[in-house]
Amino acid sequence: MRFEIIKKNNKNKLRIGKLRTSHGLIDTPCFMPIGTRAAVKNLTSDELEKIGAEIILSNTYHLAQRPGADIIKKAGGLHKFMNWHSPILTDSGGFQVFSLSKMRKISDEGVRFQSEIDGREIFLTPERAVDIQLKLGSDIIMVLDECPPWPCDYEYAERSMELTLKWAERSKKYFDKKTKNMSQGKRSLIFGIVQGSVYKDLREKCAKKLVDMNFDGYAIGGVSVGESFKDKIKVIKCVIPFLPENKPRYIMGVGRPEEIVKFAQEGMDMCDCVIPTREARHGRLYIYNKTFAINKKFYKTINITNSCFKKYMRPLDTRCGCYACENYSRAYIHHLLKVNESLGLRLASIHNIYFYIKLMEYLRK
């Protein structure tokens, strides 16, 4: 078994488990820091490891463009390339179908992007996306999907979901063919992605069909594109009953700490989000409140660039065990960000990722 549930919470649907990948075990529920371009921005792999990150996420589209999958393959794979020895999940480029929607065209065959860097064409098909991810040496491969925008009318959502299903089928078929001779322990995992926007019947249909294809895990995509928290919960609640108990569930691209907690309590096992790293760079830092009560307001945020921290000589959080809090004051980090010193970005990122990683540890207790 690649995924094992160790303990279930009797008050809610939270489940504590372990997922076995070709680069070791990860504890779930887990949060995956994002390293789109083979780096979690401003951090070394060593720092990430010390923070306690067990798995990171990287990106097919961006790496295919620069430096190119072949170069990473030549380097000995993404792990070796970036000196990260724990698992890596790679997103397929499906999110770029949404985020770079101005410069791409979708057809049944795949997605044609016009590079935002040099204008050249990048053609992703389900097969190519799998191929690239295999070259990268990804531990968890995501199928190419179309992440539809929000709001999204029913007709579009349906068409889009059907396309995502077709692509999922092609991806799985291609993946199976390419990996049939690999031993179970070495083989990457491949996850399907449930789409269908906020429409219950579409989500349901998509989930059922994907489960029939027998993926190693199932993701819920198409969230965190502008819809409300309630919509996200609604989607999760309608999808989960159709997902197998013994496979990991991944909610893509979320979220705020309180959202992650709720989703884990609904039975989600994995999540990822740019929030801790991006907001760190922009000065918003996460601080736990005195009593860690998971259902109440358990944290606050501060904007470290605010002038009130100019002379604040104590750490961001005196109870936090991160490198930034153990060694530096708010005033120092305030100063670094104000003068655009990259160390500021680094310390802020360390703190926020630590916050998220600790949150998952609390959840697993």
Place this chain on the structure above:
RNA sequence: GGACCCGUGGUGUAGCCCGGUUAACACGUCUCCCUGUCACGGAGAAGAUCGAGGGUUCAAAUCCCUUCGGGUCCG
């Protein structure tokens, strides 16, 4: 002694020649936003009665005169 240049938000400048609605821009300051990263990014706010005084004009940062401050060149 003579000729000339420059004084505009905290800083650096544009606008002046050819006068016309709430004086523009960059940086700085302040605040907010960020959800499978086009992202050290984005949005907004505060802040100058244009060195001072007078004149011309319906109207002056803009034209004229005086004056103060800073600078350049010639003797």
